[in-house]
Amino acid sequence: MNKDNALATILVFDSGVGGLTVYHEIQQLLPHYHYLYCLDNAFFPYSEKSERQIIDRTLWVCRRLVNQYPIDLIVIACNTASTVVLPTLREHLPQHIGIVGTVPAIKPAAAVSQSKHIGLLATKGTVKRAYTEDLIQRYAANCIVEKIGTTELVELAERKMRGDSVDLGRLHSIVKPWVELKDLDTVIWGCTHFPLLENELKLCLPHVKFFVDSGKAIAKRVKYLLQQKQLFREKAKLDEISRHLIFATAPINHIFGFHNMMQRYGFSELGYLSQD
């Protein structure tokens, strides 16, 4: 994976495997690229970490990878990080690297809701961020916006991806405040881990008509930036094979389940980013 090869390299970053939901949308739209996926499992979960800790940590991991690989574009596939870290990354990383964030899809949710009663399901950090409040004021002022901030749901999604069964009782108790709100018709996946529990959460909230996330919009934004940078490729040349590597920052628990998941998403290699 070096610059002689004409395929551009996209880094997708999250605290865990949730960002794979975003990676999947990007990779479907843009198959002819190299992809690096980094999960910061040494520092997982981000949900309740301070803003300062998240900013320092995300910058540190991105810098490490930027120093090792010819990265053209970074997607922060984590709402908890994106709602605080984007200005710092844009200021401190090389200017030629495009930075795309993932923030709760408040605007599309407010547009699609018929009852104008919507729910934001996100981490504890994301629901209390000024950035999130600003999105609500700007784009959903005509809606009632309920919020649930949870770390446990992030952990349950991680476990499901390693092959564990999901405890529906736990899920039900997390979203219980919304079960009786029969006119709440739209839920925003405000954490990239939550679409991984889509089927189970739909069972818990049968009256909700619309579930909205940011994945497709991010994939379109990535395509647009690649076009701007003249890196957009409709097709690969015959001898070009895109590579998909996954990096972790700490040893992976349940490695067997993790390998299965890597295969499902088309990753060929697992590497580790050392902490020093």
Ligand code: DGL
């Ligand atoms: N996947 C991340 C998000 O979108 C959060 C996970 C965590 O709390 O570490 O917010």
